[in-house]
Amino acid sequence: MPDSSTEAAGVAPLGRQSALSGMIRPGDHGAADYRGPGVTITERHPLSMVQIEARGPEVAVMLEASNAVLGLRPPQAPNTSVGDGHPRILWTGPNRWLVVEPESRDLDTVLQDALIPGGAAVVDLGHGRASLRLSGRSVRQILMKGAGLDWHVRAFTPGMCAQTTMFHLPALIDCRDESTFDIYVARGFAVSFLESVTQAAAEYGYRLG
Amino acid sequence: MIRINCPYCGLRGHDEFSYIGDATKQRPASPADATAAEWHDFVYIRDNPRGPHQEIWQHIQGCRAFVRVLRNTLTHEVLATGLPQDDLLAGASGPAKTEEAKTGEAS
Amino acid sequence: MIFNRRFDQPFRLAEGGEIDRLAPVSFRFDGKTYQGYLGDTLASALLANGVRLVGRSFKYHRPRGIYSAGPEEPNALVELRTGGRHEPNTRATMIELFAGLDARSQNRWPNLLLDVMQLNALLSPVFVAGFYYKTFMGMPGWRFYEHFIRKAAGMGSGTTLSDPDSYDKMHTHCDVLVIGGGPAGIAAALAAGRSGARVMLLEESDALGGRLRSERRNLNGEPAMRWVRGAAAALEALDTVTVMTRTTGFGYYDGNVIAAVERISDHLATPPEHAVRQRLWHIRAGRVVIAAGATERPLVFTGNDRPGVMLASAARTYVNRFAVQPGKAAVVFANNDDCYQTALDLHRAGIEVQAVVDSRPDGHGAAKQQAETAGIECVTGAAVIASHGYLGLNSVDIAPISADGLTVTGPVWQLSCDLLAISGGWSPNVHLHSHAGGRPVYDPGIAAFIPGPSRQAERSAGAGAGTLGLADCLRQGAEVGAEAATLLGFTPPAIEIPTSDEPATGPLKALWRVPGPGKKYVDLQDDVTSSDVELAHREGYISVEHLKRYTTLGMGTDQGKTSNMNGHAIMAEERGDSIEDVGTTMFRPPYNPISLGAIAGRDIGMHFSPTRRSAMHDWHAENGAVFVEAGQWMRPQIYRRDGESDVKADMDRAISREVTETRGGVGMVDVSTLGKIDIQGPDSAEFLNRLYINGWKTLPVGRARYGLMLREDGIVFDDGTTSRVGENRYFMTTTTANAGPVMSHMEEYLQVHWPELNVKVVSVTEQWAAMALAGPKSRDVLAAAVEGLDVSNEALPFMGVRETRIAGVKARVFRISFSGELAYEINVPADHGRAVWERVMAVGAEHGIIPYGTEAMAIMRIEKGHVAGGELDGRTTADDLGLGRMSSSKKEYIGRRMADREGFLDPARPKFVGLVPVDGKSRARVGSVLVADNTMQPPVPMLGHISSSAYLSPTLGHPISLGLVEGGMSRVGETVWAMFPLRDEAIEVRIVDPVFYDKDGERLHA
Amino acid sequence: MAEYSAFNLLRNAISGHKDWRRAWRDPEPKKQYDVIIVGAGGHGLASAFYLAKNHGIRNIAVLEKGYLGGGNTGRNTTIVRSNYMLEENAHFYEKSLQLWEQLSQELNFNVMFSQRGVTNLAHSDNQMDAFARRGNTMRMNGIDAELLDRAQVRREMPYLDFSDNARFPIYGGLKQPRGGTARHDAVAWGLARGADRLGVDIIQNCEVIGFKQKGNRITAVETSRGEIGCERIGFAVAGHTGHLAAKLGMKLPIESHVLQAFVSEPLKTLIDTVVTYGAGHFYVSQSDKGGLVFGGDIDMYNSYAQRGNTPMIEHVVSAGLAMIPSLSRLRILRHWGGIMDMSMDGSPIIGKSPIDNLYLNCGWCYGGFKATPGSGWVFAHTIANDQPHAINAGLTLDRFERGRMVDERGAGPYPNRH
Structure with missing residues (x-):
């Protein structure tokens, strides 16, 4: 919430500028066939992303507190994710999760207030990562080009997420439905990553926007 | 590609990991009391066997966990994995077994 | 038939073959235009046109023809395509014909017919194995002789043009991977595929069938290829099965990972738009069935290399699959039953078979009988002992040989022929089994090595396992495919094995060398x-x-x-x-030579390594920044103003300007690339205390401290400031280069060595955009930018840390300085980085704010005498750098106990100093070596080196340097020589205090 | 035995090469030797050769578990150079380079030592500075070095990527003109023949199984071909030193890692020098047969497997194409791995051991091939005199205890960073 001094100085609060601003050229590119582009690439922005982590006895406390404040319990199984996106919670490491939602509130503060008393660590990563959503019939081919996990429709199903290298960058990949994936990469690499994804997608045709 | 069973993430290619080294080296628990020879041993001396070797890898591109790996250095076969404090030769292994890891490479 | 230009192809049969006679294709070889058909290889098309001489051998430049019909081809190598697509050493037997194909013979001069290098053959008595080890040792030295030898060596030529095609990579997983689409591989894929397992079948050529494409065999009473097409359709119908043709599984690596190359566009003139030329596949398989077939062996006799001598299996391939006569009059020579089938197939193709020469004392069974029934003369217990002809075969000498194959036992007779089909038996392709760690074992029954015990989850089937009969191949393929699926927990149904009409065969008798003189x-x-x-x-x-x-x-x-x-x-x-x-x-990978392009995929050019951009990147670009790479980050080195170019004088002017205007007023630099680590937990202070050599337990909230960390061996690892931002929360910065290593280092100690510490660490490098505001007017600018924060010296003292807002954005302000000026570092969430940067620039305009780059930043830190990359070279100790006094003796920290070894205490260790030219103007370059005397001859004892230099300190008006020198600060005032022999420079320099600027820190604390 | 010469080659050509004799004998092991060298690779053979030639010790056996030259001698990328910065390395490698310059004549065996120059490319100002320091230090030590700027590199190697598409632009390079390549197998064979001619017994297919010790001395070696007595013993087994040392209860500051090497199909001469990429791990030269011989970094984990894995293969090839894009359509013919004994500071260990009559020659990391004659020369000196020569005095086993590491890269006790 902008404080009054800003208003007084006549300065509008600054909006967020994504790492990919100006880089997404809306339209169809590459070799799409009569079915249209094989994949649609959109940027998800602005997002709130907050990492929560606890140790030992703090964990149970944190899970309860998360449930209370988010209405959602962080998933116990490694490499799984829960939630419809408002928020979605992704497992990112032992006793560590990433809470993600479209920016609408100060999620960092909400979680700090709720979880820090129980000993958890809460870290705002909302600006540290860029996120692309890839969807379409060729999306798994693009994952196969970039990363070595088993992307078969039988093997990597909705509700699974994984951290791996994709096009030589660390990436967090979240399967939303059979042909939709959210991918998170470090903000600074976003442009390089988008270039790699679009190159890989060119043979199937891709839609940006 | 060596495929390493991360106790959390399941079977992953070794290119997701960073190799740390000999897992049998214990850092002196009481640094001031350790002799120069003990420090030398910890920092410089390696077991380096031809055959099963306990070593530490970090799943640096994944969950960032440090993983103890028992691997045959002659064949590159991974014989067991666990948490850093596990003694894999004793047959003990980490609490988080691979069964709960659903997203590994293995289908 | 109007399309049938048979008469242009004098060796083309009128019917048969897998070629598409409705699709004639013209191509060029050595500048001459020919015609073939779609479905041909370059080799079959050349043979169809009667071109027999296609290459020259490596050493003696012997005339050579087409020897095989597959990847084993040793002779028919050509240079294919032109320009950036030029590709030497390409096997004519593996090139699928396409319209406009342009190929040239290689390793000859001036042309294939008249190769002057064939003079080598005259000297062949000298050029025996290892001849060069025995000579060329004297003057004028090997480098002289080598020049000429290298001219003659090599095969085709490379190009210096860049490849216009692109390449790609894919990773995939399957349960059962079958390598080889011949009868055994097809059977294996069917058996495994019907179990529901995920199956991949790789076939190197353009279609399934393997040897069946080349043989006149029936399965279930019908031509075998009909069964193949049925099986292909059945596989196609299984949605868990993927069949990939034009794909070679070339390497078997650890973890049951197979690397394969798919040739997507090599059979076309150029790849279609957006398509790639080749794709590298990494296939992680549950189990692998290797059905890679076998390779026919030649027989070793005098003159066995002439154009016209060909493997018998290849001769059958040419007549059966390509409808090409590889000759008009043939002799067949073998040590096994293959010779009879070959003779029959050639005979049926209208080739006059002069004789079958079987080296075994008596021929065997049905096959021979069939041949004799067809009227072919069959000689047993004999061998072809020589061949004749200049640029191609025109006759062979035949003689009876002893049962042991060692001597000629009777008179020699000659037969005219232009084709000699030979077979010495079959060698299973055990390469992949061997890559997987298997040790092939010798099987005397087929006189070849077959796969031994498996070391990974693989098993061979078919000819690749030494199973040479068709019926056995099919049965074994099905069995091994079913076994693979079963071992993975699937339940394969039984599949029907077709019946084969292949006659029973007798055993071969090894014949390794045919007797007789000559090469x-x-x-x-x-x-x-x-x-x-x-x-x-x-x-x-x-x-x-x-x-x-x-x-x-x-x-x-x-x-x-x-x-x-x-x-x-x-x-x-x-x-x-x-x-x-x-x-x-x-056997080492790859099974067949693989293009470097396919292995690199897209990771070439700018994509060799990804780049990283800060949130302010575009602003920098729009404002004249010249970027430089720093650990993948693109950082502004300097900002050019209108009219400035990147010539050195302009660059130097820009650097000096940025320093002068910052020191005189205010400047701002993007420091987003510094590593940033968020540290939380009750044991954070204890953890920092163990990481850094200095103490952390007394640091209050809202304060920053400079810290130095060592490696476990006592050598300096990294430095940076860490701030206490909460009761149990700290914010660490690292150097740009060590951001990743420091993070891993901390995680390692927390997870492996000190799991008892309750500390959570996370990298927040990317979360925060960071800018350093420096210069005497920086406080004024900051005051104008922040909202509701008192930035006075009292309220925000040196090393103070405050949270505030800039234009409504949450920001952290650190009063720290790298430049030696009054300075602040502002961190804001990265998506606000550019806007905040712009805001600060806007409010700073009235104070004359400028952006500065890494060059000016480096000069200011040299003037201030701070250590950085040049000094932190992985060999220096805290003492070497004059930072030893930071270390706390009251606690244990990483590296402490290794830093008191004898070598660390040696007074001769070079130590950190400043250096200025005695003449006040000469520039002592970085990398200069410091010596006592500039007149000594090597080896010269060295005292140290220059680690950083400002070729002109704009502040001091003369060049300054930092370096390490024996004796360190005890030598202040002495002069030494900075030697740069690489450029013939020797500059006398005086040793001074490394802090050139504001020694008392008045500006910092102002 | 016939001298190797052009004249003898011609004479034998006339007689059908029937008169050439074995290049080295195949002797039965004797009961006792003055010196046993374990390992008939380049280093072991060179040690025996110089022990016999320089120190007059002739009763020497070289024991080899397989065939001679079958380890790293036959698995490297054949590069020879002496462009080292640190005192302890510089003089040693320079001595080695000087021995290379006369090796073919000394052995009467052409090892095809080709001084075509070795250039390391630099891709940043910092790298140029580091090269300047190295080059200046070399020059002050009397070793040849030249600092090339971008234009000079371009003149010498126009096939490198000087385009705007280069991810890491070339700033310049450090060149050692006297560096180059040699025919690796020939080095082993020439040394074997040379040592054999001086009476050294080279015993192949003779695996060391254990040791007999008396007090702090080794009295005999137990082998697959029986027990063999010795006065002094030297190990020159590269990546397998730790394995042998373990039989004596010794542990060493060494990790064994696999380093891959690659060769392309043969081509007419394209690259007439040795060049290394400074922004990724890649080095290349062209063999006299025409194949591009190239390599990169180790595979990063302990290994005795003599074979490597795909991530490093792809990295090396990508780096190669980043440096020379026109190689894209060339084909790789073979790749293989050698076992590097990576020491904790990246420099070799050559000198005495804690056991009185045992000498160690190990820890060569990537540097073993170029060190071959120098290593043999100083190891022979060390064994003969029971003390190191001045030029290997800094390369001792105890330097880690003393805090006198010889760390050219400044990477610390992490072998996969050297």
């Missing part, structure tokens, strides 16, 4: 003869590895596919040992 080629490409093998034996190079290396046996582009077995067997005969005892060389 008998074992390795055709490298011109290794049987006498070279004998010489290697005589000289003691008797292990197969010595033999290979001494004679170059098997070292050609065909990787010894047709030569290794014969060469090793001849060595065994020479040694009097069994073939098992002699063994075979290791």
Whole structure:
């Protein structure tokens, strides 16, 4: 919430500028066939992303507190994710999760207030990562080009997420439905990553926007 | 590609990991009391066997966990994995077994 | 038929074959235009046109023709395509014909017919194995002779043009991977595929079928290819099965990972738009069925290399699959039953078969009978002992040989022929099994090595396992495919095995060397003869590895596919040992040569390594920044103003301007690339205390401290400031270069060595955009930018940390300084980075704010005497850098106990100092070596070196340097010489205090 | 035995090469030797050769578990150079380079030592500075070095990527003109023949199984061909030193890692020098047969497997194409791995051991091939005199205890960073 001094100085609060601003050229590119582009690439922005982590006895406390404040319990199984996106919670490491939602509130503060008393660590990563959503019939081919996990429709199903290298960058990949994936990469690499994804997608045709 | 069973993430290619080294080296628990020879041993001396070797890898591109790996250095076969404090030769292994890891490479 | 231009192709049969006669294709070879059909290979099309001479051998430049019909081809190598797509050493037998194909012969001058280098052949008595080891030792030295030898060596030529095509990579997983789409592979894929397992079947050529494409065989009473097409359709119908043609599984690596190359566009003139040329596949398989087939061996006799001599299986391929006569009059020579089938197929194709020469004392069974019934003359107990012809075969000498194959036992007779089809038996392709760690074992029954016990989850089937009969191949393929699925927990249904009409065959009898004088080629490409093998034996190079290396046996582009077995067997005969005892060389990947482009995929050019951009990147670009790479980050080095170019004088002017205007007013630099780590938990202070050499327990909230960390061996690792931002929360910064390593270092100690510490760490480098505001007017600018924060010296003292807002954005302000000026670092969430940067620039405009780059930043830190990359070179200690006083003796920290070793305490260790030219103007370059005397001759004792230099300190008006010198600060005032012999420079420099600027820190604290 | 010469080659050509004799004998092991060298690779053979030639010790056996030259001698990328910065390395490698310059004549065996120059490319100002320091230090030590700017590199190697598409632009390079390549197998064979001619017994297919010790001395070696007595013993087994040392209860500051090497199909001469990429791990030269011989970094984990894995293969090839894009359509013919004994500071260990009559020659990391003659020369000196020569005095086993590491890269006790 902008404080009054800003208003007084006549300065509008600054909006967020994504790492990919100006880089997404809306339209169809590459070799799409009569079915249209094989994949649609959109940027998800602005997002709130907050990492929560606890140790030992703090964990149970944190899970309860998360449930209370988010209405959602962080998933116990490694490499799984829960939630419809408002928020979605992704497992990112032992006793560590990433809470993600479209920016609408100060999620960092909400979680700090709720979880820090129980000993958890809460870290705002909302600006540290860029996120692309890839969807379409060729999306798994693009994952196969970039990363070595088993992307078969039988093997990597909705509700699974994984951290791996994709096009030589660390990436967090979240399967939303059979042909939709959210991918998170470090903000600074976003442009390089988008270039790699679009190159890989060119043979199937891709839609940006 | 060596495929390493991360106790959390399941079977992953070794290119997701960073190799740390000999897992049998214990850092002196009481640094001031350790002799120069003990420090030398910890920092410089390696077991380096031809055959099963306990070593530490970090799943640096994944969950960032440090993983103890028992691997045959002659064949590159991974014989067991666990948490850093596990003694894999004793047959003990980490609490988080691979069964709960659903997203590994293995289908 | 209007399309049938048969008469342009004098050796093309009127009917049959898999070629598309409705699709004639014209192509060029050595500048001449020919015609073939879609479905041809370059080799079959050349043969159809009667072109027999296609290449020259490596050493003697012997005329060579087409020898095989597959990847084992040693002779018919051409340069394919032109310009950036130029590709040497391409096997004509593997090139699918396309319209406009342009190929040239290679390793000849001036042309194929008249190669002057064939004079080498006259000197062949000298050019035996290893001749160069025995000579060229004297003056004028090897480098002189080498020049001429290298001119003659090599095969095709490379290009210096860039490849216009692109490449790609894919990773996939499957349960059962079947490599090889011949009868065994098809059966295996069907058996495994019907179990529901995820199956992949790789086939190197353009279609399934393997040898069945080349043989006149029936399955279930119908032409075998009908069964193949049915099986292909059945596989296609299974949605868990993927069949990939034009795909070679070339390497079997750890973890049951198979690497394969898919040739997507090589059969086309150029790849279609957006398509790639080749794709590298990484296939992680549950189990692998290797059904890679076998390679036919030649026979080793005098003159066995002439154009017209061809593997019998290849001759059958040409007549059956391509409808091409590889000759008009043929002799067939073999040590096994293959010769009769070959003779029959050639006969049916209208080729006059002069004789079948079977080296076995008596021929065997049904096959021979069939041949004789067809009126073909069959001679047993005899051998072809020589061939004749200049640029191609025109006759052969035949003689009876003894039962042991060692001597000629009767009169020689000659037969005219232009085709000699030979077979020495079949060698299973055990390469992949061997890559997987398997050790092939010798099977005397087929006189070849077959796969041994498996070391990974693989099993061979079919000819690749040494199973040579068609019915057996099909049965074994199905069995091994079913077994693979079963082992993975699937339940494969039984599949129907078709019945074959293949006649029973008798055993072969090994014949490794045919008797008779003259050159008998074992390795055709490298011109290794049987006498070279004998010489290697005589000289003691008797292990197969010595033999290979001494004679170059098997070292050609065909990787010894047709030569290794014969060469090793001849060595065994020479040694009097069994073939098992002699063994075979290791098969190393790749199975076939693979393009570098496919292996690199898209990771070339700008994509060799990804780049990283800060949130302010675009602003920098729009404002004249010249970028420089720093650990993948693109950082502004300087900002050019209108009219400035990147010539050195302009760059120097810009650097000086940025320093002067910052020191005189205010400047801002993007420091987003510094590593940033968020540290939380009750044990955070204890953890920092162990990480850094200085103490952390007393640091209050809202304060920053400079810290230095060591490696466990006592050498300086990294430095940076860490701030206490909460009761149990700290914010660490690292150098740009060590951001990743420091993070891993901390995680390692927390997870491996000190799991008892309750500390959570996370990298927040990317979360925060960071900018350093420096200069005497920086406070004024900051005051104008922040909202509701008192930035006075009292309220925000040096090393103070505050949270505030800038234009409504949450920001952290650190009063720290790298430049030596009054300075602040502002961190804001990265998506606000550019806007906040712009805001600060806007409010700073009235104070004359400028952006500055890494060059100006470096000069200011040198003026201030801060250590950085040049000093933190992984060999220096805290003491060396004058930072030893930071270390706390009251606690234990990483590296402490290794830092008191004798070598660390040696007074001769070079230590950190400043240096200025005695003449006040000479520039002592970085990398200069410091010595006491500039007149000594090498080896000169060295005192140290210059680690950083400002070639002109704009602040001091003369060059300054930092360095390490023996004696360190105890030598202040002395002069030494900065030597730069690489540029013939010697500059006398005076040792001074490394802090050139504001020694008392008045500006920092102002 | 016939001298190797052009004249003898011609004479033998006339007689069908029937008169050439074995290049080295195949002797039965004797009961006792003055010196046993374990390992008939380049280093072991060179040690025996110089022990016999320089120190007059002739009763020497070189024991080899397989065939001679079958380890790293036959698995490297054949590069020879002496462009080292640190005192302890510089003089040693320079001595080695000087021995290379006369090796073919000394052995009467052409090892095809080709001084075509070795250039390391630099891709940043910092790298240029580091090269300047190295080059200046070399020059002050009397070793040849030249600092090339971008234009000079371009003149010498126009096939490198000087385009705007280069991810890491070339700033310049450090060249050692006297560096180059040699025919690796020939080095082993020439040394074997040379040592054999001085009476050294080279015993192949003779695996060391254990040791007999008396007090702090080794009295005999137990081998697959029986027990063999010795006065002094030297190990020159590269990646397998730790394995042998373990039989004596010794542990070493060494990790064994696999380093891959690659060769392309043969081509007409394209690259007439040795060049290394400074922004990724890649180095390349062209063999006299025409194959591009190239390599990169180790595979990063302990290994004795003599074979490597795909991630490093792809990295090396990508780096190669980043440096020379026109190689894209060339084909790789073979790749293989050698076992590097990576020491804790990246420099070799050559000198005495804690056991009185045992000498160690190990820890060569990537540097073993070029060190071959120098290593043999100083190891022979060390064994003969029971003390190191001045030029290997800094390369001792105890330097880690003393805090006198010889760390050219400044990477610390992490072998996969050297």
